[in-house]
Amino acid sequence: MTTSNANFKSAVFLSEIGSDHLPLFHFPLLAQFNDLLHFITTRQGGCSDPPFSSFNLASHVGDREEHVLKNRDKLAKALGISAKHFFFNHQEHGTNILLINHNQKAGLDNDKNSTDVIPASDALVTDQKNVCLLIFVADCVPILLFDYRKKIIGLVHAGWKGTVGLISQKTVQFMQSHYGSQGQDILCAIGPSIGPCCYQIGMDVLVKVRESFPQEEHHLICYASHLKKHYFNLWQANIIQLLKAGIPEKNIALAELCTSCHSDQFFSSRKEQGLTGRFAAGIMLR
Numbered sequence: 367m368t369t370s371n372a373n374f375k376s377a378v379f380l381s382e383i384g385s386d387h388l389p390l391f392h393f394p395l396l397a398q399f400n401d402l403l404h405f406i407t408t409r410q411g412g413c414s415d416p417p418f419s420s421f422n423l424a425s426h427v428g429d430r431e432e433h434v435l436k437n438r439d440k441l442a443k444a445l446g447i448s449a450k451h452f453f454f455n456h457q458e459h460g461t462n463i464l465l466i467n468h469n470q471k472a473g474l475d476n477d478k479n480s481t482d483v484i485p486a487s488d489a490l491v492t493d494q495k496n497v498c499l500l501i502f503v504a505d506c507v508p509i510l511l512f513d514y515r516k517k518i519i520g521l522v523h524a525g526w527k528g529t530v531g532l533i534s535q536k537t538v539q540f541m542q543s544h545y546g547s548q549g550q551d552i553l554c555a556i557g558p559s560i561g562p563c564c565y566q567i568g569m570d571v572l573v574k575v576r577e578s579f580p581q582e583e584h585h586l587i588c589y590a591s592h593l594k595k596h597y598f599n600l601w602q603a604n605i606i607q608l609l610k611a612g613i614p615e616k617n618i619a620l621a622e623l624c625t626s627c628h629s630d631q632f633f634s635s636r637k638e639q640g641l642t643g644r645f646a647a648g649i650m651l652r
């Protein structure tokens with residue numbers, strides 16, 4: 367069930383969009399579809415001050431609200447959509463999956479804050495057009511899902527808790543049970559996040575990894591004996607889940623960009639000791 371990262375379509379490409387030349391990453395795997403909008407933001411191009419400099423998109427990290435809203439407006443403008451079409455929810459490192467249906471979309475269109483009454487979730491799924499799903503990350507793994515046949519999108523936030531809780535696998539299974547999606551029709555893109563090079567874990571996490579991946583532990587944990595430290599491969603742990611849910615290997619793209627190694631381009635909570643901004647992964651059906 368495990369396989370070498372080298373087999374995956376690894377490329378992401380960087381574009382500078384809109385009159386402001388906002389830098390965004392995209393996956394060729396998903397960019398081939400005209401009816402799909404997707405992107406990964408960087409930390410560049412915004413107005414937030416350190417330690418949120420500069421394109422922080424999350425309001426829960428201590429940044430000034432007006433800066434966050436200005437950055438979101440800039441993103442919307444660059445994408446050619448309204449910031450009203452962004453849909454994000456409170457993330458709690460759990461495994462709740464939120465289905466955004468017609469009613470919630472109607473709430474968006476009426477400019478109501480529909481997220482107020484919705485329980486926290488770390489995965490979003492919808493078949494509704496013009497709902498731009500967003501998740502905010504700084505080391506956690508963003509996973510974009512697209513059933514190109516049935517036109518269903520999903521977006522997953524997988525830190526270590528979500529990963530050992532099998533949130534990627536559960537989200538694909540939800541798409542299969544709720545919409546009848548077939549694994550072969552679902553494309554998956556794994557965005558920039560902390561890599562196996564930098565993600566050192568303690569015994570508490572190691573125990574959970576062993577519980578959730580008893581057969582694959584040796585693929586997921588690297589022990590650096592000279593440092594006496596364990597490193598966890600979050601990317602591979604999510605790839606294993608996607609394969610188990612029936613997604614063919616050829617449908618999975620991995621950015622292979624470590625946020626801690628590239629903290630000039632991305633926010634990294636680990637690198638910046640928890641005080642930093644959040645970049646976003648986004649996906650929308652047109």
Ligand SMILES: [Zn+2]
Pocket residue numbers: 560561562563564565624625626627
């Ligand atoms: Zn790294």
